[in-house]
Amino acid sequence: xxxxxxxxxxxxxxxxxxxxxxxxxxxxxxxxxxxxxxxxxxxxxxxxxxxxxxxxxxxxxxxxxxxxxxxxxx
Amino acid sequence: xxxxxxxxxxxxxxxxxxxxxxxxxxxxxxxxxxxxxxxxxxxxxxxxxxxxxxxxxxxxxxxxxxxxxxxxxxxxxxxxxxxxxxxxxxxxxxxxxxxxxxxxxxxxxxxxxxxxxxxxxxxxxxxxxxxxxxxxxxxxxxxxxxxxxxxxxxxxxxxxxxxxxxxxxxxxxxxxxxxxxxxxxxxxxxxxxxxxxxxxxxxxxxxxxxxxxxxxxxxxxxxxxxxxxxxxxxxxxxxxxxxxxxxxxxxxxxxxxxxxxxxxxxxxxxxxxxxxxxxxxxxxxxxxxxxxxxxxxxxxxxxxxxxxxxxxxxxxxxxxxxxxxxxxxxxxxxxxxxxxxxxxxxxxxxxxxxxxxxxxxxxxxxxxxxxxxxxxxxxxxxxxxxxxxxxxxxxxxxxxxxxxxxxxxxxxxxxxxxxxxxxxxxxxxxxxxxxxxxxxxxxxxxxxxxxxxxxxxxxxxxxxxxxxxxxxxxxxxxxxxxxxxxxxxxxxxxxxxxxxxxxxxxxxxxxxxxxxxxxxxxxxxxxxxxxxxxxxxxxxxxxxxxxxxxxxxxxxxxxxxxxxxxxxxxxxxxxxxxxxxxxxxxxxxxxxxxxxxxxxxxxxxxxxxxxxxxxxxxxxxxxxxxxxxxxxxxxxxxxxxxxxxxxxxxxxxxxxxxxxxxxxxxxxxxxxxxxxxxxxxxxxxxxxxxxxxxxxxxxxxxxxxxxxxxxxxxxxxxxxxxxxxxx
Numbered sequence: 001x002x003x004x005x006x007x008x009x010x011x012x013x014x015x016x017x018x019x020x021x022x023x024x025x026x027x028x029x030x031x032x033x034x035x036x037x038x039x040x041x042x043x044x045x046x047x048x049x050x051x052x053x054x055x056x057x058x059x060x061x062x063x064x065x066x067x068x069x070x071x072x073x074x
Numbered sequence: 075x076x077x078x079x080x081x082x083x084x085x086x087x088x089x090x091x092x093x094x095x096x097x098x099x100x101x102x103x104x105x106x107x108x109x110x111x112x113x114x115x116x117x118x119x120x121x122x123x124x125x126x127x128x129x130x131x132x133x134x135x136x137x138x139x140x141x142x143x144x145x146x147x148x149x150x151x152x153x154x155x156x157x158x159x160x161x162x163x164x165x166x167x168x169x170x171x172x173x174x175x176x177x178x179x180x181x182x183x184x185x186x187x188x189x190x191x192x193x194x195x196x197x198x199x200x201x202x203x204x205x206x207x208x209x210x211x212x213x214x215x216x217x218x219x220x221x222x223x224x225x226x227x228x229x230x231x232x233x234x235x236x237x238x239x240x241x242x243x244x245x246x247x248x249x250x251x252x253x254x255x256x257x258x259x260x261x262x263x264x265x266x267x268x269x270x271x272x273x274x275x276x277x278x279x280x281x282x283x284x285x286x287x288x289x290x291x292x293x294x295x296x297x298x299x300x301x302x303x304x305x306x307x308x309x310x311x312x313x314x315x316x317x318x319x320x321x322x323x324x325x326x327x328x329x330x331x332x333x334x335x336x337x338x339x340x341x342x343x344x345x346x347x348x349x350x351x352x353x354x355x356x357x358x359x360x361x362x363x364x365x366x367x368x369x370x371x372x373x374x375x376x377x378x379x380x381x382x383x384x385x386x387x388x389x390x391x392x393x394x395x396x397x398x399x400x401x402x403x404x405x406x407x408x409x410x411x412x413x414x415x416x417x418x419x420x421x422x423x424x425x426x427x428x429x430x431x432x433x434x435x436x437x438x439x440x441x442x443x444x445x446x447x448x449x450x451x452x453x454x455x456x457x458x459x460x461x462x463x464x465x466x467x468x469x470x471x472x473x474x475x476x477x478x479x480x481x482x483x484x485x486x487x488x489x490x491x492x493x494x495x496x497x498x499x500x501x502x503x504x505x506x507x508x509x510x511x512x513x514x515x516x517x518x519x520x521x522x523x524x525x526x527x528x529x530x531x532x533x534x535x536x537x538x539x540x541x542x543x544x545x546x547x548x549x550x551x552x553x554x555x556x557x558x559x560x561x562x563x564x565x566x567x568x569x570x571x572x573x574x575x576x577x578x579x580x581x582x583x584x585x586x587x588x589x590x591x592x593x594x595x596x597x598x599x600x601x602x603x604x605x606x607x608x609x610x611x612x613x614x615x616x617x618x619x620x621x622x623x624x625x626x627x628x629x630x631x632x633x634x635x636x637x638x639x640x641x642x643x644x645x646x647x648x649x650x651x652x653x654x655x656x657x658x659x660x661x662x663x664x665x666x667x668x669x670x671x672x673x674x675x676x677x678x679x680x681x682x683x684x685x686x687x688x689x690x691x692x693x694x695x696x697x698x699x700x701x702x703x704x705x706x707x708x709x710x711x712x713x714x715x716x717x718x719x720x721x722x723x724x725x726x727x728x729x730x731x732x733x734x735x736x737x738x739x740x741x742x743x744x745x746x747x748x749x750x751x752x753x754x755x756x757x758x759x760x761x762x763x764x765x766x767x768x769x770x771x772x773x774x775x776x777x778x779x780x781x782x783x784x785x786x787x788x789x790x791x792x793x794x795x796x797x798x799x800x801x
Contacts, residue, residue, distance in 0.1 A: 047465035
């Protein structure tokens with residue numbers, strides 16, 4: 001089991017499951033981070049948080065603690 | 075029979091170019107206001123085209139229509155309840171897949187919708203090819219291509235919208251978003267239940283209502299309950315049963331299932347209509363970000379931009395500011411010279427021009443600042459700023475975007491509070507607004523300069539620096555405190571799109587800047603005017619003051635004395651004599667003025683509240699000065715000048731000398747500075763807080779909280795200092 005927050009810059013993975021609860025989880029899914037989507041880690045911010053990701057062809061940022069809720073296919 | 079009036083609503087994701095298209099459509103004929111009851115900006119404009127009167131509404135930019143944020147509720151309620159004739163969904167063509175999420179939701183709503191695939195040129199240059207005809211066929215929706223920033227396709231879009239409005243509504247349900255067979259089964263059962271219990275009375279589309287109930291949508295549920303409680307309860311029992319079945323089948327919440335299914339449906343669409351030629355991908359934006367959010371360069375560049383923004387604002391804003399000041403001065407002098415001495419003249423010159431004039435001078439600064447912010451927003455840099463600063467701001471429990479308003483607070487709190495609009499979550503917005511006044515604004519600096527300069531001499535710089543630092547630390551402290559108490563609960567996730575960089579359109583920038591400045595002028599003008607008049611009344615009344623001293627006699631005596639001296643003086647001495655006489659008369663005027671203020675309502679209030687200021691080492695004169703600072707903080711210095719320095723000879727050192735002689739000590743000066751730093755924001759800021767939070771409660775809270783904190787910390791400084799034997 002790999003968490004999105006464990007990926008390094010330039011690595012990518014396929015989303016297996018989005019954890020967390022309630023509005024947070026729903027919002028993440030609505031932004032296109034759904035099961036089966038390929039996700040690429042573009043870069044970490046200069047202060048190591050948040051992360052810039054590319055998913056469904058667009059750039060989105062997530063905090064590291066939030067990325068830790070996203071489980072990738074191992 | 076086609077109607078002459080049509081309402082067209084623009085929906086779309088943030089950064090889809092929706093505002094640009096709105097600006098092209100309506101130009102300068104747009105009205106900016108708020109949606110009723112919430113502080114979400116509402117823009118509308120009316121235009122005449124195709125022999126119709128078209129009302130164009132710019133809905134808030136959203137990614138979805140689930141009722142989680144105010145923006146989404148506003149957009150959805152508008153479509154559901156106001157029933158616009160046509161909804162145009164503006165879609166960023168190079169970001170089709172994610173944009174289709176909102177688009178499919180709009181399609182599910184029972185409204186006439188039209189897709190505008192915007193920035194089609196950008197998409198093509200990235201090698202993206204979209205089969206518009208196929209998309210139109212699959213979703214049974216007219217699809218148009220536009221390039222907003224080049225005004226291409228806008229006419230055709232408007233024409234298509236009008237044609238769609240004239241067409242008979244056809245509810246071809248087979249082409250709507252389809253879910254898997256289990257969800258479809260539940261939708262069927264619930265639809266049937268709704269039909270049975272509500273019949274034709276329901277104003278929403280039945281299928282849509284069923285889907286929303288499966289998704290546990292609280293707004294729809296309450297709507298049904300409000301219509302007919304018994305019928306709703308019967309339907310909701312069925313919904314609960316279906317939700318349980320689905321949860322058991324998929325081991326997942328039905329709302330998550332629905333989201334997944336919608337994206338699944340979209341993936342299917344994308345396969346049919348979307349192709350990308352891999353060789354042609356040139357992503358300029360990504361290359362720009364290699365520099366602007368670079369691990370080493372990102373931060374320095376960000377601070378450079380911020381520095382440049384302030385430099386522009388205060389340096390270039392300084393010139394027009396000086397012109398306005400001169401103009402206000404000229405107006406005031408002209409009125410003083412032409413009008414006869416009267417109450418009306420005093421009201422006009424001292425009250426209205428003095429008060430409003432002191433705020434109007436900030437207009438150039440505000441225009442500049444808002445221009446820079448519009449530039450940050452329209453280019454897409456604002457999202458990068460939030461990306462860079464989020465780690466720091468998160469420590470205070472805030473979003474990265476809060477950094478800009480807080481930083482602006484050092485300049486002026488009014489635009490800072492208004493800039494908090496860029497924050498999406500209401501909690502973040504109010505929290506930012508509440509802690510921004512602790513950022514010491516530039517109007518407070520003159521107060522520090524006078525007090526620190528007088529009592530701390532060479533160490534004044536260090537003292538002022540410490541004052542600023544105290545403000546910053548307190549804003550961090552209160553931010554954390556509020557986040558743990560008043561704004562508890564789940565923080566909104568930091569899912570923020572980093573949109574591609576774009577060249578901003580001059581027209582959009584100017585409209586942006588002017589919209590916000592207009593708010594400043596109109597609203598602040600009103601409340602500042604009222605406030606200035608109140609302060610003037612308090613200091614100018616009662617008119618009939620019984621003076622303890624006969625100033626008229628003093629004046630007669632001075633005139634006599636100099637007349638005698640002039641009689642024996644040589645012509646060369648006349649000039650010096652006249653100057654001396656002027657100085658002597660001025661001294662009498664100021665003494666009279668001091669006594670008048672002491673006996674005015676303002677002075678009486680000052681003496682009345684003196685016991686409150688005593689523990690923090692501030693005399694009644696200081697108290698009055700602080701009260702008058704409510705209009706604008708700079709006034710604290712001028713009031714101190716009137717109350718203390720009156721009767722002194724003119725000169726730069728008059729006020730410092732008078733302050734030293736008044737019995738004020740370095741410790742009480744420090745205490746007063748701390749109070750000035752923290753106490754209630756000025757009138758203009760207070761009215762901005764009222765406006766931006768949309769509630770009197772938060773405004774009163776801000777006033778009370780800040781003043782309480784100020785008093786407490788001043789007390790700590792003064793009494794603590796005395797305890798340690800510092801004078």
